[in-house]
Amino acid sequence: MAAKQIFNIPYIGINRYFGTDLLIGSGGECSVVLKITNPVTRFSAASAAYDEFHALMINIVKIMGDGYLLQKSDVISKEKYPLKDSPEYLQQKYNAHFEGREFIQVNTYITLTKQVRKGAFYVFDKKALRDFSQQINKVMDILIAGKTGPVVLKEAQLNLLIMQFLAMDFKPQHISLNNFSPNDTEIRMGDRAIRSIPLINIDNVDLPPTVSTHIEMTDKDTLRGFPVDFLSFLFRVPDFEVIVFNQVIDIPNQFMTIKKLELKKKRHSGIPDPANTLCVEDIDLLLNDVARESQLLVNSHFTIILAAQQDKIQKAANFIESALFSLGIMASKNGYNQLELFRCALPGNSIELKDYDWFLTTCDAAVCFFFKESMPLDEPSDFLVRFTDRQGVPIGIDVADLPMRNNRINNRNKFVLGPSGSGKSFFMNSLIEQYMLYNMDMVIVDTGHSYSGLCSYYNGKYITYTDKKPITMNPFQIKKEEFNIEKKDFLSTLVGLLWKGADGIFSQVERDVISNVINSYFVHFFSQPVADEIPEKLAGEKLFIAQLDFNSFYEFALWKIPEIKQEERIPFDVDEFRYVLKKFYKGGEFAPILNEPADESLFTERFIVFEIDAVKENRVLFPIVTLIIMDVFIQKMRFRSSRRKTLVVEEAWKAIASPLMAGYLLYLYKTVRKFWGEAIVVTQELGDIIGNAVVKDSILNNSDTICLLDQTKFKDNYGAIASVLSINETERKKIFSINQLENTEGRGRFKEVYIRRGAVGEVYGVEVSLHQYLTFSTEKPEKSALEVYFGHFGSYQRALDLFVDDFHASKLALGQFVSHINQNDKPFLNHSHEDNPDPSFPIAHTAV
């Protein structure tokens, strides 16, 4: 090994005792190395999590007791996002978009070292080793309980780790050691340089007077108070390759240490000098802490080891020093032997630290400097959708199954809120595209053509409501075994809606009468003789129900209601009922809607969009159409019980969020849960959620996941939203950090979204490839330019490919390119040999 010529590797070897591989140092001290994950996820705004980890580390120190060293090594390194594989076209584009993107990783190791008493000869002591092994188990238990996922490194892993430390290169493969050439300020290794920056300058201890488990951001108004790691600036160091933050605590004999301190105090107080008084005061404070709060005294040591290219290292080091300065720490510049500090950062080798490297303080204070953050990782699930983490690389999260399994949520339903233009539909497109990678059936009710691109991509069914082609459904057409209480409730609600309108009041008497009529209607139908067995004379009679539909129900009701009225002597306005419902009857304006059966293919199609913009302003039709679509969805759910399904309702839910339909909404949510489904309601209207009891009781109470887009527009009104959505202070901080971090460099255009599953939420980036952007975009000009290509080439993928190729070839900005296409109504370049052979098949929209 080349390095050996410069310095001796400080280990004798690795030995296995009591099932654990121990790293044996040249002085006989032995160490175990644990890989852990810092439990505070970066930008999780969880102040309490910093405190908890702080308490956990103190516990470990206490359990270890004197004679032990605790070393925490946080390795911050840069990686490149690898090219991932996918059979799916848009996912390939997504993967290509992120390939090679640099991101920061944090790997954390804890090394526990059993020291050999100074001056003593090393003797093999089986009992001591057994004790050590028990200590390790205790520490493991604490780390497991603290959700840090500790793993004890085995021989091969230890060997690799030491090589990685020696090379200051933490890539998993091909580590090569260069010659070390240390000088006063750094160590050179090939093109790179390594600098060790101790946090504490022993000649003149300059530390902030008080420290805490973490600090708060102060940069921007919206971010004020956002908790981050004390040393979170390490993530922002310019041009570094690797940073190792070496944190060591040595636990001395308490009695001896206190005694020494008291002695020192006495010595100092003899000489009246301001500097000495300070020292006396410090010692007093320390002794006070120890006495009053039973704190542990520890020797601590902190060094930042920085590796960068030689021409970059000065800038990086300056950044670190000034960041430390702004935290109240005067970093020691270069007073030390660089090689010595570097060696002491090797796992288990902090025993080489000299007296002057240590700083005596309380364990509480020392642990404040410990690094506590990690980067978010893919969730352990096989139902992942990908968004980016806040530094801009994809991570997989499970927004459906895993959080159900671990009881984070009790239903998969989601509520999406954000002002107009904040990216709700775009986010939904991205989610839906990924949901479709699984065995998912998708039904979307939209009022703004936000999903037409995705529908074309998936070759789905796009149903636009027009007066000529209304959406029809015959909800009365059911089989005998399908007639149950739920169906009856649905039909009562539907009749109430037809009669009273969404905002009307359906009195108890009226509801009971209608319910009674519905019951009689079906009983009558199912008990009457089948059509060809009917005696001649009966066929012409009024009471014969030839076919189940609204027409025959209407006729039956007008016969039955007066009968009930007379028997029961109750008020019921039959004339009003007859008159108002007539428009849905034979010859009426809306006759087809409830008399013609739904398109059969709706039950087998995987991807359906109902675009009902055309009835949005129609107070009569809008709620009815929405309701029947939801019923189609429920039928579909029963029909395809072995598949996942999602119902997405944009704005249209408003039409049915009325007291009259509250019961139905609850029923929908309950049924969705039963059939492996989820309902997602998307809205922009604040007024609609605040103060609407139906929304609160049915939609919000049954949506354990809420997704919020940029809420700054709602800032003044936030108290009201926060209380409706039960948003606490921690979550509020995360929400107001949406789109506020300085994390846009080197990334494509993106927007952030906050997703709260259960009680706790996280913020993710919605960043996609250009191909996906074009598919998801709701900008009219962009959509129509793409449709020009689609019309031309017939295949959506082909259209995307050529659109993107032409766009790049054009060297225009996207906006310019788009208006060029729209003005000329043809592709930018001539791809005539590739034109669609059948130009009669132009666009995605098939009106049904």
Ligand SMILES: Nc1ncnc2c1ncn2[C@@H]1O[C@H](COP(=O)(O)OP(=O)(O)O)[C@@H](O)[C@H]1O
């Ligand atoms: N994550 C994103 N990345 C890139 N562009 C986005 C993103 N989200 C939204 N946009 C842009 O903003 C436009 C408006 O977004 P949209 O989702 O339609 O807003 P909303 O539905 O909230 O009104 C989109 O058409 C798109 O051009």
Ligand SMILES: [Mg+2]
């Ligand atoms: Mg939208």
